[in-house]
Amino acid sequence: MKIEMKIATLFLFLQTFVSAQNTLITNTDNRSTQSLNGKWKIIVDPYENGFYNYRYEESAAGYFKNEKAADPSQLVEYNFDASDELYVPGDWNSQMEMLKWYEGTIWYKRSFDYKKSEKQKRVFVYFGAVNYKAHIYLNGKKIGEHTGGFTPFNFEITDLLVEKDNYLVVKADNKRSKDGVPTLNTDWWNYGGLTRDVQLIEVENTFVQDTYIQLKKGSLNEISGWVQLNGANKSQKIKVCIPDAKVDFETTSDALGLAPIAIKTKLILWSPENPKLYKVLVIVGNDTLEDQIGFRCIETKGHDILLNKKQLLLKGICIHEEVPTRGARAYSMEDARLLLGWAKELGCNYVRLAHYPHNENMTRLADQLGLVVWSEIPVYWTIEWSNPLVLENAKKQLTEMITRDKNKASVMIWSMANETPLSMPRLTFLKALVDATRQLDSTRLISAALEIHTSDKNTMMIDDPLGAYLDVLGCNEYIGWYGDKTPQACDSISWTTKYNKPLVISETGADAAFGMHGANNVRFTEEYQENYFKHQLAMLQRIPFLRGVSPWVLADFRSPRRPLPSIQNFWNRKGLISEHGDRKKAFYVVQKFYADWQLK
Ligand code: GCB
DSSP states (O other), X not given: OHHHHHHHHHHHHHHHHHTOOOOOOOOGGGSEEEEOOEEEEEEEOTTOTTTBOTTSSBOTTOGGGOOOOSSTTSOOOOOGGGSEEEEESSOSTTTOGGGTTOOSEEEEEEEEOOXXXXXXXXXXXXXXXXXXXXXXXXXXXXXXXXXXXXXXEEEEOTXXXXXXXXXXXXXXXXXXXXXXSSOSOOSSOOOOBOOSOEEEEEEOSSEEEEEEEEEOTTOSSEEEEEXXXXXXXXXXXXXXXXXXXXXXXXXXXXXXXXXXXXXXXXOOOOOSSOOOOEEEEEEETTEEEEEXXXXXXXXXXXXXXXXXXXXXXXXXXXXXXEETTTTEEOOSHHHHHHHHHHHHHHTOSEEEEOSSOOOHHHHHHHHHHTOEEEEEOOOBSSOOTTOHHHHHHHHHHHHHHHHHHTTOSSEEEEEEEESOOOOHHHHHHHHHHHHHHHHHOSSSEEEEEEEOEEEETTEEEEOOGGXXXXXXXXXXXXXXXXXXXXXXXGGGOEEEESSSSOEEEEEOOOOBOTTOOOOTTSTBSHXXXXXHHHHHHHHHHTOTTEEEEOOSOXXXXXXXXXXXXXXXXXXXXXXXXXXXXXXXXXXXHHHHHHHHOOOO
């Protein structure tokens, strides 16, 4: 038994080692793909029996082997083909009643045929997101692992693919952990599973893996960036064409496959009023990769946010990646149309995609609709600040978020964290994230949703030391909901800041159960929430350095932290829209405010 186990461990090590390659491919919407969405076979495995042997060591004969008893004398205690099915993409919680609260491992299996093309092509398997930890196996071999529930990843599978009956197995585990990002406690539903698209991506032997095509910081007519090739033929001529702007630019990649881009041209700039997107072609040999890219310049000056050198006021709303009417994780373009359509109806020009990177349909559609996006990683509340592995994990999620969306004109703010308590280890941690962000993308603004402090009872103070490293100060406040103040107290509150920087109130809100009515001091009534926003918005308008607001939150969302029977029923009720899609009274208060609000 012991020798068997040692061999097994060595074998597993080699399997992982052989397939360590993991380089993120971007712009998958415009590539040649084969979808692996649809029904997948699943095995629920709360004890991780398909992963560990009875001594709790990783087993070489796990469920990824997809074994079937060859004859009735053989003992095999699982069978994917005779098991239940779940739809991918999609969380498991909303698909089966028994999985609504489930946190643990589920094994997914999908079989498929693959016809290799004449031309020698390479194939990658791409996952939009798996929450939270994924182990991936193809045809019985481990091809990689990924941690983090909201960002994409891919692995090359060219040499493992066969023409018939490939089997792709994923162990998805959404157990929360103290050293996770996010950590144990959040205020949203921990939806598990293969929550976003799964695709095979087919590419040439040498292909455009990634591009960075943006206006240079501060410029309205200089595009600067790079093209990154992947493959054997790294040094090549590359063309970047923008037909509508008459751009035909040539560059050459170096021995590492990296080619610089520097283009001067006159462009119609992207803005919420005119979200102009250009067709951009990157051509390498026979390979043409198209994208739709908007160009704009985003900066700050003193208390102002400047878009294309003009003052910008952010009229926003926070959004969770959940379709309340289904009580499920959002994943499709149709879901994005619903959520962003509601934001447009509210009069928004900005959305805060909380509290983790949302699926790419959201940022693609925001590009088309002219909605400025605040995008963030789930560094939320009580992260283990002194644990280097946690920092590495957060950096990886940050890198994947930026890598995927760095050519989206709508995305203007990268946010590092939400409501994190002051301490030196926390400052060091978040400063490292700020530095990493500036290295990855020098053009966008950096923020974080900070907490307020009071300098006296009626003065709110923005003095978080992290503010020194941010471009935009974010701040969450619930004066009149949490704490001992009433909404009316807002009338006599003033705000001050240590920093000569713009402020965005990244959250403010109050719970209301749709259809519950009463006096405006009765908690959970629509009248309370309506009155709350009336006083809040009047107060916020008086802050001289305020340049944006995103109330919490667009729609009611599921949360295990909200048990109050008959009112909450495990839903956070701070939505301006109910889980059935009804607009609450406060919706119209915010809508009216946005219609009238202007910079003085
Ligand atoms: C917050 C959090 C958000 C919560 C919200 C609430 O400050 O950032 O995730 O859901 O408050 O409803 O308490």
